[in-house]
Amino acid sequence: MASVSLAATGALTGEGCEGAARGAGATGWAQESSESGSMTKADTGERMAGRGCHRGRGLRYRPRTMLTRRDLLAGVGASVALGAVSAGCDDTSTPMADSGAPPVDGGPPIDMVDFLHGVASGDPLPDRVILWTRVTPRMGVMGTATVRWETSSTPDFATVTGSGTFVTTAARDYTVKVDVAGLTAGTTYYYRFSVGSTRSPVGRTRTAPSGSVDRLRFAVVSCSSFAHGYFHAYRDLAERADLDAVVHLGDYIYEFQNYLYGNVRTYDPPTAVVTLSDYRRRYAHYRRDADLRAAHQQHPFIAIWDDHEFANNAWRDGADNHFPKTEGMWSVRKAAAMQAYFEWMPIREQPDGRIWRRFAFGNLVDLMMLDTRVWGRSMQEVEPSNNPSRALLGADQEQWLLSNVSSTTARWKVIGQQVQIGPIRPDLNADGWEGYPVARTRFLQALATMRSSNVAVLTGDIHSSWAMDIAIDPFTPSAYNPTTGAGSLGVEFITPAITSPGDHPDAVLATLLSQNPHLRWGDPGLRGFYILDCTPERLQASWYLLPAGSIEQRERQRTAFASAWSTLHEANRLSPGGEPAAPRANPPALAPAEPA
Structure with missing residues (x-):
C-alpha cells in the first residue's frame, strides 16, 4: 500500500495593491525602488505597449552593432522568501x-x-x-x-x-x-x-529508476505565452508514450495584461497579475487549456520558474515589470507569486521558497534544477560590470551545484536552468549568465579545475533553438578550438518556446553562426521542444518544431523533426546527431482522456 x-x-495573509492598467507611452527606461517607491532614475512614463518588448530574456543594453535582440526596461525592488x-x-x-x-x-x-x-x-x-x-x-x-x-x-x-x-x-x-x-x-x-x-x-x-539504467527520455520545454497562440507542442508531448518526464524550464505563465504582449488569445484576469488572487486566476486560466492539461495528464513534470511567473526580468529584490507606486511592495508580490506557483504546480516544496533541487535517475543521469531568477540574483545591469559581488545563483546555491557536480557518480551531469550560459554575438544578453561575467567565469573555471566530464546544460528563456559548446572564452582561438573541441567544458542545449516569439529573423542565422564558433546549430524563432535521449554512450537532443505561423491556428498543428545534436561520453563537445533516436518499443499505455 x-x-x-x-x-x-x-x-x-495580505495581498499587494491592485496593478493599474498599463498604458502606451514612453520608450525610455526607468529604475525604481520597489519597497519605497522612490525613483533612482528619471521615470520616463508608463509600461511600453504594442512593441513586443517583454520577452523575458534580456534587458536594454548598448549593442555592439545595430543588430539587437530586444528593447526592455530595468528595475529594482525587495524580496521575501515563502516557507x-x-x-x-x-x-x-x-x-x-x-x-x-x-x-x-x-x-x-x-x-x-x-x-x-x-x-x-x-x-x-x-x-x-x-x-x-x-x-x-x-x-x-x-x-x-x-x-x-x-x-x-x-x-x-x-x-x-x-x-x-x-x-x-x-x-x-x-x-x-x-x-x-x-x-x-x-x-x-x-x-x-x-x-x-x-x-x-x-x-x-x-517514478524515477534506480540502479543501472540504460536509457532515459525527457522532453524539454519553456515559455508558453497564452496570448501568442495555441499550445500544439504540449499536445504533441501528450501523445508521446515513451517519456520519463517533461522538464519545464520556466515561463510557464506570463503576467501581462491583454494585448500588451500577444493578441491571438486573451487572458483571465484581463489585467496584469499582481496579487495572490490574480496569480491564482492566471494559473487557473492556463490549466483550462486542453493541450496543457493533456500534457500534464500523461507525464510527470519537473519544473522551475523563470521571470514571468513573477514579473518580467525579475531578480531577487525586484523586477523591471513591477511598479511599486501602483502595485505595492515587491516582497508581497513575490510571495504571492510563489504561493500560487506552489499551489498550482506539481512540485515538491522546500523551505523558504527554494526550488533548486536534484533528481537521480539511477547511474545514468543526475538532473540538477537551478533557480537563476529570484533566489540569489543581483539586479541586471545595462552594462554588466566585473563587480565580484554580483551574483546569479547566490553563494549557497552555487556551492550546492558545484558540490553535486563534483560528487555525483552518474554518467551524465545535467543542469536544468533558465538563462543561456553561452554568449551569442553580436548582442550582449544582460539577463543571462553573460550579464554576470564574474559569476559565469567562476563557475566555468570550477568545472575546468575539477576536470568534470559529461556536463550538459538545458536552457530555455530565449524563445529559440540552439546547440553550442560551453567554453570560458569561445571567441579566443587559444582558449577554444571549434574543430577539435579543445577548451569546451560541456554542451548547452537551448529549447525553443512553446508559443512565445523569437528574436532573430531567419536572414541573420548565417551571420550568427559565422560570428560564434561555439554555436553549432540554431533556429531563431520556430516554436516547439526537444527530446533529450540519454544512454551511457551519448546524450542526444532532437528538436521538433512547428511550421511558421502555425501557433496562431486553432486547428491542430504538429511538430516535425528539425535537427539533432549529440555529445559523446567524455567528449565534452557537440557532434552532429544525425537522425533522432527511435522511440521506446512498447511503452506503457497512455491514460484515457475521459474519467475511468
Whole structure:
C-alpha cells in the first residue's frame, strides 16, 4: 500500500495593491525602488505597449552593432522568501497545521464539484511522486472538500495499489497535492481523484529508476505565452508514450495584461497579475487549456520558474515589470507569486521558497534544477560590470551545484536552468549568465579545475533553438578550438518556446553562426521542444518544431523533426546527431482522456 505525505504551503495573509492598467507611452527606461517607491532614475512614463518588448530574456543594453535582440526596461525592488512545510501521515493526508483550514466538518454535497483543471504529477523520485488536482465547486461556494486519491498499475484500475484522502479549502485555492510514497522505481502508475461519485480524469505518471539504467527520455520545454497562440507542442508531448518526464524550464505563465504582449488569445484576469488572487486566476486560466492539461495528464513534470511567473526580468529584490507606486511592495508580490506557483504546480516544496533541487535517475543521469531568477540574483545591469559581488545563483546555491557536480557518480551531469550560459554575438544578453561575467567565469573555471566530464546544460528563456559548446572564452582561438573541441567544458542545449516569439529573423542565422564558433546549430524563432535521449554512450537532443505561423491556428498543428545534436561520453563537445533516436518499443499505455 502506498503512503502519502502532505506537500503544501500555508495561506499567505495580505495581498499587494491592485496593478493599474498599463498604458502606451514612453520608450525610455526607468529604475525604481520597489519597497519605497522612490525613483533612482528619471521615470520616463508608463509600461511600453504594442512593441513586443517583454520577452523575458534580456534587458536594454548598448549593442555592439545595430543588430539587437530586444528593447526592455530595468528595475529594482525587495524580496521575501515563502516557507513551505510538509507533514507525514499513513494513507490519509490532512491540511498542514498552520494553513488556517477549518476542521473537517462536512463539505460540498456529493457531485457538486468538478475537476475542471485536470490532473498533474511531478518531481518523480524512485519511491514517490507528487500528484495534483483542483476541485471547483459548482455553486461557487465551498467550505472544505475531502478528495480521495487512488493509484493503480493499470489505467482501468482493476487493482488499486494505493489510496488516501486530502482535505482542501480556499486557503490553498482548493488545490490538492499529495506526495505518494512507497512506490516502485522505474514504474508507470495511473492515478485519479474523486469527490463522492465525481471522478477526475485518469492521470499517468512514472517514478524515477534506480540502479543501472540504460536509457532515459525527457522532453524539454519553456515559455508558453497564452496570448501568442495555441499550445500544439504540449499536445504533441501528450501523445508521446515513451517519456520519463517533461522538464519545464520556466515561463510557464506570463503576467501581462491583454494585448500588451500577444493578441491571438486573451487572458483571465484581463489585467496584469499582481496579487495572490490574480496569480491564482492566471494559473487557473492556463490549466483550462486542453493541450496543457493533456500534457500534464500523461507525464510527470519537473519544473522551475523563470521571470514571468513573477514579473518580467525579475531578480531577487525586484523586477523591471513591477511598479511599486501602483502595485505595492515587491516582497508581497513575490510571495504571492510563489504561493500560487506552489499551489498550482506539481512540485515538491522546500523551505523558504527554494526550488533548486536534484533528481537521480539511477547511474545514468543526475538532473540538477537551478533557480537563476529570484533566489540569489543581483539586479541586471545595462552594462554588466566585473563587480565580484554580483551574483546569479547566490553563494549557497552555487556551492550546492558545484558540490553535486563534483560528487555525483552518474554518467551524465545535467543542469536544468533558465538563462543561456553561452554568449551569442553580436548582442550582449544582460539577463543571462553573460550579464554576470564574474559569476559565469567562476563557475566555468570550477568545472575546468575539477576536470568534470559529461556536463550538459538545458536552457530555455530565449524563445529559440540552439546547440553550442560551453567554453570560458569561445571567441579566443587559444582558449577554444571549434574543430577539435579543445577548451569546451560541456554542451548547452537551448529549447525553443512553446508559443512565445523569437528574436532573430531567419536572414541573420548565417551571420550568427559565422560570428560564434561555439554555436553549432540554431533556429531563431520556430516554436516547439526537444527530446533529450540519454544512454551511457551519448546524450542526444532532437528538436521538433512547428511550421511558421502555425501557433496562431486553432486547428491542430504538429511538430516535425528539425535537427539533432549529440555529445559523446567524455567528449565534452557537440557532434552532429544525425537522425533522432527511435522511440521506446512498447511503452506503457497512455491514460484515457475521459474519467475511468
